Amino acid sequence: MHFRTRAIHVGNEACKQTGAVVPPLHVASTFVQPGAGDWGEFDYSRSGNPTRKQFETTLASLEGSVGALAFSTGMAATHCVTSMLSAGDHVVAGSDIYGGTYRLLHKVASRAGVEVTLVDSTDAANVAAAITPQTKLVWIESPGNPKMTITDIAACAEIAKKHDVLLGVDSTFATPVLTRPLELGADIVMHSATKYIGGHSDLMGGALVVKDKQLFDDLYFVQNATGGIMGPLEAFLCSRGLKTLELRVREQSRTALELSQWLNGHDQVKRVLYPGLPQHPGHDVAKRQMQGGFGAMLSFELTGDFAATKKFAESTKLFQLAVSLGAVESLIEQPASMSHASYDAADRAKHGISDGLIRLSVGLEAVEDLQADLEQAFKAIE
Numbered sequence: 001m002h003f004r005t006r007a008i009h010v011g012n013e014a015c016k017q018t019g020a021v022v023p024p025l026h027v028a029s030t031f032v033q034p035g036a037g038d039w040g041e042f043d044y045s046r047s048g049n050p051t052r053k054q055f056e057t058t059l060a061s062l063e064g065s066v067g068a069l070a071f072s073t074g075m076a077a078t079h080c081v082t083s084m085l086s087a088g089d090h091v092v093a094g095s096d097i098y099g100g101t102y103r104l105l106h107k108v109a110s111r112a113g114v115e116v117t118l119v120d121s122t123d124a125a126n127v128a129a130a131i132t133p134q135t136k137l138v139w140i141e142s143p144g145n146p147k148m149t150i151t152d153i154a155a156c157a158e159i160a161k162k163h164d165v166l167l168g169v170d171s172t173f174a175t176p177v178l179t180r181p182l183e184l185g186a187d188i189v190m191h192s193a194t195k196y197i198g199g200h201s202d203l204m205g206g207a208l209v210v211k212d213k214q215l216f217d218d219l220y221f222v223q224n225a226t227g228g229i230m231g232p233l234e235a236f237l238c239s240r241g242l243k244t245l246e247l248r249v250r251e252q253s254r255t256a257l258e259l260s261q262w263l264n265g266h267d268q269v270k271r272v273l274y275p276g277l278p279q280h281p282g283h284d285v286a287k288r289q290m291q292g293g294f295g296a297m298l299s300f301e302l303t304g305d306f307a308a309t310k311k312f313a314e315s316t317k318l319f320q321l322a323v324s325l326g327a328v329e330s331l332i333e334q335p336a337s338m339s340h341a342s343y344d345a346a347d348r349a350k351h352g353i354s355d356g357l358i359r360l361s362v363g364l365e366a367v368e369d370l371q372a373d374l375e376q377a378f379k380a381i382e
């Protein structure tokens with residue numbers, strides 16, 4: 001079956017008891033057992049819940065994997081992976097990773113004695129060079145945040161395999177619609193389901209998807225032991241989100257491409273960072289590893305200073321001023337004052353996050369309306 005069909009049918013069988021086309025939402029915390037010490041399929045909702053399982057089954061199918069685990073947030077999912085590491089273990093991570101992942105690695109995992117090296121993963125040779133005998137995990141994100149850097153997942157998988165280390169990919173921006181890292185050789189895919197999978201800015205969630213049964217069992221053990229599971233209501237909404245994921249992501253990507261082409265020629269724009277543009281340094285790799293679109297996130301640098309950029313971000317009306325991303329409503333933010341404000345100015349400069357940078361999460365509105373909204377914001381800072 002095709003992706004779209006699986007998104008609707010796998011894991012979503014009609015209710016046997018009532019015939020309801022949409023499986024019921026199971027909120028029970030505990031389940032009646034066939035006998036003492038005789039476990040049924042479900043016993044306690046931290047360990048397993050039918051509604052959560054339904055979402056996990058569909059997502060596993062979409063990523064081409066043996067199983068998925070759903071968490072309360074994306075960070076809880078990533079934390080489950082870093083919880084498998086021990087003192088002395090080493091992680092190589094891309095430098096363009098999510099700020100929360102940076103904080104988890106440097107302020108939480110580090111307390112357990114885990115060492116971290118950040119490298120510019122857009123050149124896979126940097127990843128290879130950073131691996132030591134203690135390295136257990138390579139963690140990358142593509143497209144990266146907020147510069148939309150592209151990391152070659154297949155090249156990193158080859159390096160990880162050669163050194164017998166796990167490759168984890170935060171695939172939140174790409175979604176399984178555009179990129180399926182497990183098919184490219186990755187071991188673990190992580191999603192913030194808060195973003196495209198939920199898709200409507202109304203839930204928090206995360207997921208891990210893996211190819212290997214033993215790895216799945218190991219991660220499940222940690223998830224059950226630490227308890228950061230996704231609640232049933234969120235799982236129900238995520239199942240609903242998956243049904244329209246392909247349509248949303250393709251359409252939002254199309255709009256993002258069109259906006260990036262228009263911004264590219266605008267005289268108040270210094271440069272546009274979007275992997276769908278031929279001049280983007282990751283364009284060729286993106287063409288190979290992203291199918292049918294380059295994502296709906298795009299950044300661009302204004303010719304104006306910090307104050308002008310701040311004013312621009314505050315002047316749009318359809319693009320709402322907010323962090324987060326991936327939903328049907330378009331959002332705008334200034335990384336220097338918002339998503340990346342916790343970096344000090346020198347660090348931001350080192351990472352190429354300038355004061356003039358604007359990040360857009362392109363939603364499902366009509367492209368003409370979004371363009372007109374940006375145009376009136378440009379006029380406001382002229």
Ligand SMILES: *Cc1c(COP(=O)(O)O)cnc(C)c1O
Pocket residue numbers: 073074075076098100141145170172173192193194195204205206
């Ligand atoms: C939002 C996000 C996360 C963290 O997910 P939460 O659901 O907010 O915990 C991780 N990675 C990326 C790329 C994200 O955008």
